[in-house]
Amino acid sequence: MSKLISDKYEQWKEECEQRFLKLKENEEELNRIFIDIYGLNDELTPDVADKDITVHRVYDSKDDVPESMKGSNYVRTLHDEIVSLLSYAVGCMFGRYSLDVDGLAYAGGEWDESKYKTFIPDADNCIPITDEEYFEDDIVGLFCAWLKKVYGEDTLEENLDFIANALGNKGKTSREVIRNYFLTDFIKDHIKTYQKRPIYWLFDSGKQNGFKALVYMHRWNADTIGNVRVEYLHRIQRVYEKEITRMQEIIDNSHDNKEISNATKRKEKLQKQIKETKDYDAKIAHLALSRIDIDLDDGVKVNYEKVQTADGKKMQILAKI
Numbered sequence: 001m002s003k004l005i006s007d008k009y010e011q012w013k014e015e016c017e018q019r020f021l022k023l024k025e026n027e028e029e030l031n032r033i034f035i036d037i038y039g040l041n042d043e044l045t046p047d048v049a050d051k052d053i054t055v056h057r058v059y060d061s062k063d064d065v066p067e068s069m070k071g072s073n074y075v076r077t078l079h080d081e082i083v084s085l086l087s088y089a090v091g092c093m094f095g096r097y098s099l100d101v102d103g104l105a106y107a108g109g110e111w112d113e114s115k116y117k118t119f120i121p122d123a124d125n126c127i128p129i130t131d132e133e134y135f136e137d138d139i140v141g142l143f144c145a146w147l148k149k150v151y152g153e154d155t156l157e158e159n160l161d162f163i164a165n166a167l168g169n170k171g172k173t174s175r176e177v178i179r180n181y182f183l184t185d186f187i188k189d190h191i192k193t194y195q196k197r198p199i200y201w202l203f204d205s206g207k208q209n210g211f212k213a214l215v216y217m218h219r220w221n222a223d224t225i226g227n228v229r230v231e232y233l234h235r236i237q238r239v240y241e242k243e244i245t246r247m248q249e250i251i252d253n254s255h256d257n258k259e260i261s262n263a264t265k266r267k268e269k270l271q272k273q274i275k276e277t278k279d280y281d282a283k284i285a286h287l288a289l290s291r292i293d294i295d296l297d298d299g300v301k302v303n304y305e306k307v308q309t310a311d312g313k314k315m316q317i318l319a320k321i
Contacts, residue, residue: 003151003154005162005163006158009081016056016076017058020056027048031046032046050069050072051068051069051071051072056074056076057069058078058080060077060078061078079166087186087189090139093127094127094200095111095219098116099119099150101115108296118149124227124231126214126227127142127214128212128213129213129214131183139179143182144156144160144175169184183212187202191319197299197321199216200214200217201217201220203233203317204317205233205279206279206280210273210276210280211232211280215228217296218296220294220303220307222291222292226288226291229281229285229288237277237281240273240274243266243270247266248267286311292310294306304321
């Protein structure tokens with residue numbers, strides 16, 4: 001059995017096509033039966049337009065969608081399927097889904113560790129998203145670990161390449177492309193899919209991408225913000241400080257003008273990022289001390305505002321929805 005995502009995609013595309021053709025055939029046959037019963041052969045045709053068939057049909061790109069499917073709500077592309085795959089992988093990282101059980105593995109209530117054998121979810125419900133590879137346990141590292149468990153280590157690089165090509169984001173390597181997707185587009189796609197009721201919440205310090213981290217709403221507790229602040233926000237600040245020092249050493253000691261120029265640019269970027277994270281820290285600190293918990297029965301929108309409000313004052317620490 002193939003462990004290549006490209007092969008799995010082709011199989012899925014064919015399965016969707018056969019399902020589509022079968023449903024169309026069935027609908028047209030039913031139309032013929034009713035037309036014959038009521039003697040409407042001279043007035044009606046049994047034909048059903050492709051765009052009116054209500055199951056998905058998958059195409060490699062939007063350019064491949066035929067005229068007969070234009071206007072259908074059931075057209076999906078390779079990009080859509082890969083985005084769904086990444087979303088499912090993130091669900092496995094948080095324990096919402098498991099490779100060992102069907103359907104939802106956890107959506108609140110009592111946590112059951114026995115559901116997770118093949119891939120163990122993130123322990124503290126916080127997954128950092130960084131613009132460079134600073135941590136092994138960031139979202140790209142966890143995604144690679146997930147791919148190895150699902151498809152095997154020997155196909156990792158080929159699968160990463162296939163995913164990156166489907167995403168089409170900027171980056172010199174497949175990992176950079178995937179990192180940029182998580183950094184800029186994942187939360188947008190998630191918010192759209194969940195119709196502005198996201199279940200994965202993004203801590204976001206601002207446009208410099210100084211700090212980003214995902215948490216799963218259903219695993220939220222009163223210490224979540226404090227943990228994010230101490231274990232992740234402060235951690236990335238220390239990384240930036242070390243990197244700024246390292247860039248300054250290159251500037252001071254290098255004799256290569258290009259190397260000095262690159263180090264100078266990176267230092268300036270890091271300085272903007274650390275400033276942004278410190279401004280963010282000032283906002284998040286008071287919320288962390290307030291130990292805000294949520295009630296899942298209140299729904300996403302109420303809780304989303306609740307965790308960003310203390311003493312009647314809202315502090316935007318999560319991505320806007």
